[in-house]
Amino acid sequence: MPDLSVRRFHEALMRGDRTGEGGPRKAILESWRRSLDAGIDPDRHAAPLIYDTDEIGDARASHPMSRLLPMLRHTLLQIADEAAHIMVITDADGMVLWREGHHQVRRKADTIGLADGFHWSEQAVGTNGIGTALAMKKPAHVYAAEHLALALHDWSCAGAPVVDPDSGGVLGCLDITGTSRALHPASVALVAAAARLAESHLMLWMREHDERLRARYHRPGRSGTLVTLTGRIIAGDRRLGARVPLPDHGDRMVLPDGRVAVLEPLGDAYRIHTLDSSPVPRLTLNLLGADHPFAYLDGIRVPLSLRHAEILTLLAAHPRGLTAERLSYLLYGDDGNPVTIRAEIHRLRSQLTRAIAAKPYRLTCEVSADFLTVRQALAAGDLATVARHYQGPLLPRSEAPAIRQARNELEARVRTGLLTRGTIDDLWTYAQTTAGHDDVEVLERLVSALPEGDERHAAASVRLSLDGG
The missing domain is CATH 3.30.450.40 (GAF domain)
Known part of the structure; x- marks a missing residue:
């Protein structure tokens, strides 16, 4: 006591x-x-x-x-x-x-x-x-x-x-x-x-259960790594360690060594198949209007820091690659330091192992990016695609010189294209972005073209009145 x-x-x-x-x-x-x-x-x-x-x-x-x-x-x-x-x-x-x-x-x-x-x-x-x-x-x-x-x-x-x-x-x-x-x-x-x-x-009991799973699912010659429902490895590639983190949803996962794998459900266990022999990784970038940008690598969501998103934007826009010196200049201007860029690329490659190569730094994967889609649609005169994919400015929080230039240029091209050749539906879609929400010229065009009974006419009129128009 x-x-x-x-x-x-x-x-x-x-x-x-x-x-x-x-x-x-x-x-x-x-x-x-x-x-x-x-x-x-x-x-x-x-x-x-x-x-x-x-x-x-x-x-x-x-x-x-x-x-x-x-x-x-x-x-x-x-x-x-x-x-x-x-x-x-x-x-x-x-x-x-x-x-x-x-x-x-x-x-x-x-x-x-x-x-x-x-x-x-x-x-x-x-x-x-x-x-x-x-x-x-x-x-x-x-x-x-x-x-x-x-x-x-x-x-x-x-x-x-x-x-x-x-x-x-x-x-x-x-x-x-x-x-x-x-x-x-x-x-x-x-x-x-x-x-x-x-x-x-x-x-x-766990070891007895493991033996039953191995006898049922891991016969000689069977490929793949056998894991329990908790991700504990019981047969196969022991280089992965004792346990692997299983995805919360979907069947794609990134292994601790950076390889992409597919998860095969077996009912009371999983089998992991690595995709070493798969063609080329697919990288999807979501950067327009994104305060918190992210990517998908072979269907697996990868959150991105602002600096990593900036690097991927520039690499996607320069498919032949960029040296550390050129990347440093585009991101920091004359104050840039290639050593800083090399450190950032090293960290980024730990997330996207098979997607980035060096000398020069370049993307070694199939790339799709929302800002590239908008650029291509503008070049083709496809304003409906432009309106559908343009969700806002490119990396709006970025202050990197090259990103600011690309953001301003893309915004100007989208606005001009939609005002001159876009349909009313295209303009209304643009008016839902941060750039178009209070754009007086866009709102006036909508008010003049839409009938008074249309709710979009009322919304545009309210925005104009709040703007003093």
Whole structure:
């Protein structure tokens, strides 16, 4: 049990005095801070209910630790019952899925919500053996006044998280709880040992499952890398490491070594096929009107910093390539430094490995870019395509000399073309861009050409009136 100084420190803290001496252990003090930051009221009397009786059955059945219940009962429950403790098992969020043990202690625990379906994270009830172990991701014990909530000062608890060897994530928490005077210090070691035993069972089952997957999907001569649904590699190209990040959507992915691959779903696993023999990577640039530009490399979205977007714009506009010196001048003017450009290209190539070559720097892929599409449509006199693809100025946040020049030139060509040869529909589309939204000449053309009953006529008239026209 904590000495009286901890209780006095707790009382001082509740009065708003955080300067007292003789406070709790560092782990407990940090937990108090997390709990207070989460808005926990120390006068809270019970944990909140999350699962009703008719819902908890589904939560239990779908949880991986349900298979561990017989072993945990054999390991912990008998000891807990004999020592007037209870055993609690939660999910990764601290929701109580199972609670068993001494009958009288269970009845008393009902009064604080330490029962099936209740939430025992630090964010829900403050410092406690379950929530604090989950927050720290390691075994934790909390005695009496070390609990932040006053209603828990009659209790002591020891918890240990259980980690899934497949995903590496926390599955849940094992906890032994008793009244403040009943919990033995050895309970911490006991519950930690039970958690490790649970993890060893999970590891054994995982390896058995891996063997079944290999036997089913990785016969001799079969190409590709076999991975679990969590991205853990179990057969194939071990150069990729132990695990690969799987895409959130779609079947294309970029491997850690920069290669592009296709993900083949197998139901209970995936097979990764690299595209080393694929023709040429395809790079799509979205740069018009883009405050946050991005690209797609073989269908995979790649966010771009402004500087990287500027470099790709210039390389796309100069398909024969640019030296570091020329790129530096186009981006920075006379103040440019080729060393800076080489460093930026190095970082950019880590994102677009197979798409950029050196000496000179050039794009070695099939390139499509919205600003190039607009340029080509202007040259062909296709104003409908111009209006459809021109979403706004080229990289509007860029101050690079060459980008400013290209942006201003393209804007002037688009505006002139649409005003002289574009249809009313084309002009209205242009009026939705940042450049055309308040363009007086464009708005006047729309007002004069559209009938008064047309909602576009009304919108253009309102914009003109706000502009003072």
